[in-house]
Amino acid sequence: MFERPPSVTTLKARWIFPVDGPPLEDAVIAIQGEKILSLETGGGRANLDLGNVAILPGLVNAHTHLDLSGLRGRLPPKKPVTDWLRGVIQRRRSLSPLQAAAEIQAGLAECVRYGTTLVGDISGEGLSWPILAAAPLWSVVFYEILGLSRARARQALASAKDWLEAHRANARCRPGLSPHAPYSVRHSLFRAIAGLARHEKVPVAIHLAESREELELLQHHDGPFVPFLSDLGVWDPDGLAGEEEILRMYADRPNTLWIHTNYLDAGLPISPHGTVIYCPRTHAAFGHAPHPFRRFLDAGIRVALGTDSLASNPDLDVLSEARLVRQLHPDLPGHVLLRMATLAGAEALGYGAETGSLATGKSADLIVLPVDGSSPNDPHDFILSSSARVESVMWRGRWILGPLAP
Numbered sequence: 001m002f003e004r005p006p007s008v009t010t011l012k013a014r015w016i017f018p019v020d021g022p023p024l025e026d027a028v029i030a031i032q033g034e035k036i037l038s039l040e041t042g043g044g045r046a047n048l049d050l051g052n053v054a055i056l057p058g059l060v061n062a063h064t065h066l067d068l069s070g071l072r073g074r075l076p077p078k079k080p081v082t083d084w085l086r087g088v089i090q091r092r093r094s095l096s097p098l099q100a101a102a103e104i105q106a107g108l109a110e111c112v113r114y115g116t117t118l119v120g121d122i123s124g125e126g127l128s129w130p131i132l133a134a135a136p137l138w139s140v141v142f143y144e145i146l147g148l149s150r151a152r153a154r155q156a157l158a159s160a161k162d163w164l165e166a167h168r169a170n171a172r173c174r175p176g177l178s179p180h181a182p183y184s185v186r187h188s189l190f191r192a193i194a195g196l197a198r199h200e201k202v203p204v205a206i207h208l209a210e211s212r213e214e215l216e217l218l219q220h221h222d223g224p225f226v227p228f229l230s231d232l233g234v235w236d237p238d239g240l241a242g243e244e245e246i247l248r249m250y251a252d253r254p255n256t257l258w259i260h261t262n263y264l265d266a267g268l269p270i271s272p273h274g275t276v277i278y279c280p281r282t283h284a285a286f287g288h289a290p291h292p293f294r295r296f297l298d299a300g301i302r303v304a305l306g307t308d309s310l311a312s313n314p315d316l317d318v319l320s321e322a323r324l325v326r327q328l329h330p331d332l333p334g335h336v337l338l339r340m341a342t343l344a345g346a347e348a349l350g351y352g353a354e355t356g357s358l359a360t361g362k363s364a365d366l367i368v369l370p371v372d373g374s375s376p377n378d379p380h381d382f383i384l385s386s387s388a389r390v391e392s393v394m395w396r397g398r399w400i401l402g403p404l405a406p
């Protein structure tokens, strides 16, 4: 008996944005089973004419913390950043695992509602794994690793190894490691995690050069991080690694995500294997100096967008992040910005072969947005200079949101 191949569905839209090529007007995308079969322009016929809409790849949120989803609007960004971090830690400690799971579920639902089909989630104790492993989107769960003192570093490494051992990649969810930040991870732990990630071939996410206070700590062993770490009982200046040292440890890693890098010294190079993750609205909420992402783009370094968590962001909408960047940098080409919201994140998270662009053989992950009747010079304006909301979401060839979803 031969199995009958899955049937082909064709969708027509006024604009289709493949991302790895120029936008296509009056275009048809053909989908067979879970995969994209073809893309054609020129007004062909389709099973379903969606009319005046744009179709683009599902969005990629390269950096969030779903377990902080209960903090929306409750912890306004503060200076020094350590005062804000105290609030986050207090909240984390007050949550039971069940409450944390409920917050992760709520954050996940919000991601899907805004058209995210791939998420990189930093997860305390890896709690989001069972939820994301069953969710209607692709994901990387980055197990969060903290340990500045010698004793905590040893314990954290053992826990990370155990967690990786117990959580192997499945069809939609893959493990990653997140040695949290230079102020919370011992140099020997950074080094050990680099070795573990290399051995296990998993992606790594590290918060780096996020605040001026962090630089003050690393350069002078001074500033508000000293009382902050002392109050937590973990202050150990001998354990601190320098930024350059950390960058070097992970330079040969293919999937290292450098989160924020707001204040990274221009003389410190990011390896071309790595990706800078820019979280525009969180960056703006903390009132940081302008983000240096264009310096990285100019140097050929991949830059992808993230929302960061609801502790510092109003929602988990990647499109709103891109629209803020459009306002701040109107001269940045639309195709570059759209790539930052899709394919760049997919490549950073190790899913570049599966998703992030609309191409033959890739997963049929797409979103549908209404477009207005105007005729802008740059069709990217339909997406990036508009306030249109995502109407429908398809993941692996199935509608998961919108009027066509079951």
Ligand SMILES: [Zn+2]
Pocket (backbone or CB within 6 Å): 063, 064, 065, 122, 207, 259, 308, 309
């Ligand atoms: Zn973060």
